[in-house]
Each structure stands twice: as structure tokens, then as C-alpha cells.
Amino acid sequence: MKFSDIPVGASRTDYRVPYADTDMMGVVYYGNYLTYFERARNEAMRDTGYTYAQMEQDGAMLPVIESHVQYQSSARYDDYLTIYAWVEEAHGVRVKIHCAVVRGEEVLAHGYTVHAVMDRKTLRPLRVPEYIKAAVRS
Amino acid sequence: MKFSDIPVGASRTDYRVPYADTDMMGVVYYGNYLTYFERARNEAMRDTGYTYAQMEQDGAMLPVIESHVQYQSSARYDDYLTIYAWVEEAHGVRVKIHCAVVRGEEVLAHGYTVHAVMDRKTLRPLRVPEYIKAAVRS
Amino acid sequence: MKFSDIPVGASRTDYRVPYADTDMMGVVYYGNYLTYFERARNEAMRDTGYTYAQMEQDGAMLPVIESHVQYQSSARYDDYLTIYAWVEEAHGVRVKIHCAVVRGEEVLAHGYTVHAVMDRKTLRPLRVPEYIKAAVRS
Amino acid sequence: MKFSDIPVGASRTDYRVPYADTDMMGVVYYGNYLTYFERARNEAMRDTGYTYAQMEQDGAMLPVIESHVQYQSSARYDDYLTIYAWVEEAHGVRVKIHCAVVRGEEVLAHGYTVHAVMDRKTLRPLRVPEYIKAAVRS
Numbered sequence: 432m433k434f435s436d437i438p439v440g441a442s443r444t445d446y447r448v449p450y451a452d453t454d455m456m457g458v459v460y461y462g463n464y465l466t467y468f469e470r471a472r473n474e475a476m477r478d479t480g481y482t483y484a485q486m487e488q489d490g491a492m493l494p495v496i497e498s499h500v501q502y503q504s505s506a507r508y509d510d511y512l513t514i515y516a517w518v519e520e521a522h523g524v525r526v527k528i529h530c531a532v533v534r535g536e537e538v539l540a541h542g543y544t545v546h547a548v549m550d551r552k553t554l555r556p557l558r559v560p561e562y563i564k565a566a567v568r569s
Numbered sequence: 570m571k572f573s574d575i576p577v578g579a580s581r582t583d584y585r586v587p588y589a590d591t592d593m594m595g596v597v598y599y600g601n602y603l604t605y606f607e608r609a610r611n612e613a614m615r616d617t618g619y620t621y622a623q624m625e626q627d628g629a630m631l632p633v634i635e636s637h638v639q640y641q642s643s644a645r646y647d648d649y650l651t652i653y654a655w656v657e658e659a660h661g662v663r664v665k666i667h668c669a670v671v672r673g674e675e676v677l678a679h680g681y682t683v684h685a686v687m688d689r690k691t692l693r694p695l696r697v698p699e700y701i702k703a704a705v706r707s
Numbered sequence: 708m709k710f711s712d713i714p715v716g717a718s719r720t721d722y723r724v725p726y727a728d729t730d731m732m733g734v735v736y737y738g739n740y741l742t743y744f745e746r747a748r749n750e751a752m753r754d755t756g757y758t759y760a761q762m763e764q765d766g767a768m769l770p771v772i773e774s775h776v777q778y779q780s781s782a783r784y785d786d787y788l789t790i791y792a793w794v795e796e797a798h799g800v801r802v803k804i805h806c807a808v809v810r811g812e813e814v815l816a817h818g819y820t821v822h823a824v825m826d827r828k829t830l831r832p833l834r835v836p837e838y839i840k841a842a843v844r845s
Numbered sequence: 846m847k848f849s850d851i852p853v854g855a856s857r858t859d860y861r862v863p864y865a866d867t868d869m870m871g872v873v874y875y876g877n878y879l880t881y882f883e884r885a886r887n888e889a890m891r892d893t894g895y896t897y898a899q900m901e902q903d904g905a906m907l908p909v910i911e912s913h914v915q916y917q918s919s920a921r922y923d924d925y926l927t928i929y930a931w932v933e934e935a936h937g938v939r940v941k942i943h944c945a946v947v948r949g950e951e952v953l954a955h956g957y958t959v960h961a962v963m964d965r966k967t968l969r970p971l972r973v974p975e976y977i978k979a980a981v982r983s
């Protein structure tokens with residue numbers, strides 16, 4: 432993925448890499464990119480005018496059922512990253528969110544998570560809310 | 570994936586889930602499964618008679634270029650898990666390792682990582698070593 | 708602290724260091740020792756014949772109100788560590804648990820956590836249970 | 846510690862709590878505060894006009910030899926925190942940095958880390974640089 436592949440309207444989160452995120456290879460540990468994706472998803476939700484925290488209070492949740500990451504280049508200590516997130520697909524009871532971790536205009540990693548929309552109490556599937564459908568960018 | 574899909578000869582690592590790995594949903598945070606995969610890969614390497622630490626000392630490394638996880642059910646605090654790992658493919662300069670996180674005989678999550686084999690100094694690609702090829706199970 | 712300072716009867720937990728725990732200095736990140744301490748506390752509880760998970764189900768909890776770590780030497784990738792834990796003090800509504808992270812007979816780090824004993828529902832302080840008092844080693 | 850105890854001139858870092866940082870008790874895991882402290886120390890260094898990354902390139906490092914945290918109240922998912930850091934003491938070959946994690950004007954946790962100043966190559970102690978001494982606030 433190239434920087435120009437990130438859709439207009441994607442949410443942005445800025446993030447400074449601490450020592451904590453690096454490993455002995457001197458780069459950000461591969462598992463930490465899933466936390467970066469989560470940070471960006473949180474802000475993408477906030478951009479819809481409705482936070483994930485509010486959605487939970489209203490009784491829904493979005494557990495991850497699949498994750499995928501392509502690692503193109505390495506993020507390092509003290510890098511100032513921008514993490515982009517956008518809703519790629521949303522139909523039925525599933526949402527797919529794409530994320531890209533960027534330094535300057537270089538895409539270091541990108542990938543997606545697939546989420547089920549569920550009722551927090553009954554754990555039954557719920558239809559994707561309209562404000563998430565409205566956020567689809569591709 | 571079902572328990573019976575795990576190939577005979579896969580490496581096993583036992584692991585007790587600490588509070589640290591859980592999140593406020595009461596389950597293991599989705600990103601931590603990639604650390605579980607790494608724990609299992611380390612033991613899978615050790616089972617070849619040649620540890621990852623030794624391989625690094627000999628000048629090679631196996632950076633992750635792709636990761637994928639399917640989350641089927643949730644691991645919880647104090648669960649005693651077994652993480653299985655096996656080399657699924659190994660040809661040219663790439664290795665694909667499959668992992669499954671299991672409680673009892675229930676597969677909670679599974680997925681794979683794809684690794685490039687590289688020279689640590691020159692960062693040039695290297696051919697997959699024979700002892701890794703010999704470990705392929707599928 | 709020296710190895711000989713660890714009291715007879717301390718609980719033991721074995722642990723293999725993954726890449727995930729290291730940082731770019733090539734050693735285990737300082738914050739991860741608090742997770743090591745937690746792993747050891749869990750096993751120390753289990754050794755009393757009553758796990759932390761059971762204690763929670765019975766309505767009590769032990770939130771950490773203070774932590775302290777002395778870093779004496781560094782743990783590294785693939786080190787096989789033993790983490791010792793023992794109840795150092797337990798009176799009134801507080802418990803102090805000491806932990807030591809050991810490689811071979813070298814104490815790499817040690818320290819303590821202080822916990823309040825609380826009712827999970829009312830969040831009121833509770834007196835320290837007898838089976839914890841009985842576990843005091845010093 | 847109260848909000849009014851934070852010295853004028855302390856460095857500030859803002860931080861949004863992700864799910865990743867929480868545990869099944871619904872609050873930020875106690876070990877993660879040490880990562881919060883690190884984030885704040887990085888920015889405190891940057892405020893001296895000389896980043897930690899630059900200091901490392903110049904051949905010095907500041908390994909942590911002691912950490913202490915007092916947990917006063919809990920941070921939660923999606924909280925917008927401010928983490929303050931200030932150099933409390935700096936003499937000889939040691940530096941003590943105090944940090945406080947704040948939500949609004951409530952101090953949730955605070956504590957300190959003690960660092961040795963060392964030469965990265967020889968691992969010999971170095972005297973505290975003047976620009977760190979000049980940053981002492983108390």
C-alpha cells in the first residue's frame with residue numbers, strides 16, 4: 432500500500448513511539464501494530480460523532496474476529512507516526528476497518544480488522560448501526 | 570479450525586494467562602495473541618535443535634512481514650493454554666508458520682505469520698535453512 | 708538482594724522471555740517486571756490452595772496501591788527465569804508481597820507490591836483473610 | 846500527591862487510554878503506568894532541547910535502576926490523561942525523575958524512577974549532563 436491509497440476522509444491519530452513498544456531488533460514489535468490500529472479505530476469512531484465508549488454504554492460491542500497486518504517497513508523509537516483508519520465494509524452484522532501506520536508519507540504497515548456487532552448482554556449479533564455504514568470509505 | 574486440524578508433530582508451549590493480558594471486556598486483548606504466537610514459534614525453533622537466539626548469533630533473522638489471526642473464542646484470566654506452532658510452508662526466502670491457541674481441546678484462535686529470511690548485517694534475503702524446511706508439517 | 712535472601716517457602720514460577728518483552732536496549736523493558744511480579748503472585752496465591760480467580764468469585768479483590776522495583780541486572784531474550792514471590796506482611800486491610808526475578812542464582816530485579824483487600828461490590832476495605840496471613844514468609 | 850503539588854515547569858504529555866492498556870478489572874493495568882512515565886520522561890527530555898534519542902546517539906544512556914508508583918485512583922478506557930514529569934534530583938551519576946498521571950485535576954498515580962547515567966559503549970558511569978541538572982524542579 433502507498434500513501435496515495437489512503438482514502439480521503441480517513442481518520443488520523445498521531446502517536447509518538449516509546450521505548451516500551453520496541454524490541455531488541457530496535458524496531459516496534461509486530462504485535463504492537465494491533466494496538467496502533469485500535470488507537471486509530473477509537474478516533475475513527477469518535478469522528479462519527481459517537482465514541483466506542485458511548486456505543487458500549489448503549490449496549491453494543493464490536494469484538495474483533497479477524498486481524499491482518501502487512502509489515503512493509505519498520506517504525507522506530509521516537510518516530511512520530513500517523514495512524515489512519517477507515518471503514519472499508521459494513522453490511523449485515525460485520526464491519527471491516529482498514530488501518531495504515533505512516534511516517535511522513537511512508538506507509539510502514541497496514542491491515543484490517545473484522546468485527547462482529549453484538550449485543551453486550553445477550554451476545555446476539557446486531558445489525559451494523561447506520562452511523563457506521565455512513566462512514567464507509569474505499 | 571478444530572483441534573483435530575492441528576498436525577501431529579506441532580510444537581507445544583504451555584502458558585498461564587495473567588491479568589496483564591486481559592482487557593476490560595474480561596478477555597485476552599486481541600493483540601496479545603501475536604505474542605502467544607511468538608512464544609510458540611520460539612519453542613518450535615528450539616524443537617528443531619537450533620534456537621532462534623542461536624540463529625541470530627549466526628547472522629540470520631526472520632522478521633515478520635505478514636500476520637493473520639482468526640479469533641474463534643476468548644481466552645480468559647488464569648486459563649491454562651497450550652499454544653501449538655508448526656512450519657506450514659518454507660521455500661525460497663520465505664517461511665510461513667501456523668499457530669493455534671488451545672484451551673483443553675477448544676481452539677480459541679489460530680493464524681499464521683510469514684517471515685523473510687534475512688542476513689542480519691547486509692539485510693539481504695537468504696534461502697530458508699534446511700533444518701527449517703525439514704520441520705514443515707501440514 | 709542476593710539469592711540467599713529469598714525465604715524458604717517462597718513460591719516459584721518459571722518463565723521464558725519472548726522478544727515481546729525486550730526493548731531496543733536489548734533487555735527486558737523495565738515495566739514488564741511488574742507483569743513478572745503478577746505472574747509470581749498468581750502462583751503464590753495458588754500455593755495457598757485458593758487461587759486469585761476463586762477469591763474474586765468470592766467477592767474480594769486485591770488492587771495494587773503501591774509498587775517498587777530495584778533493577779540490579781538485565782534479563783534478556785530467551786532467558787529462562789524463575790520468579791519468586793512471598794507474602795512479606797499482612798495485617799489490617801493490607802498485604803505486602805515481595806518478588807524476585809532470578810536467572811540461575813543471580814537476582815536480576817526484586818521489589819514489592821502493596822495491596823488493599825477490598826469487597827468487589829461495595830469497594831469497602833476487608834480484613835486480610837487468614838489463609839493469606841498464614842502464608843507470611845520473611 | 847495533589848494536583849497543586851506538581852511543580853511549575855513540569856513537562857506535559859497528553860494521552861488517550863486504549864482498550865489495550867486496561868485489564869479485566871476495567872481499569873488501566875498497574876504495570877502500564879511505568880510506560881506512561883516513560884512517555885512523559887521522553888517529552889521532559891525533549892523540553893530540555895535535547896532528546897533522549899540524541900543523547901543515545903551521543904553515546905550516553907539512562908537505564909532505570911529503581912521505580913516506585915503510588916496508585917491513588919484508577920484510569921479507565923478512553924480517559925484523556927495528562928502525564929507530568931520533572932527532574933527531582935540530579936547529582937553525581939544519578940537522576941531521579943518524578944511523574945504524575947492526571948485526569949482533569951485529579952492525580953490518579955504518581956511515582957519516580959531513578960536512572961544511572963552511563964556510557965553506552967564502556968557501560969561506565971558518567972556524570973549527569975548540565976542540561977539535565979538545569980532542568981531540576983522541586
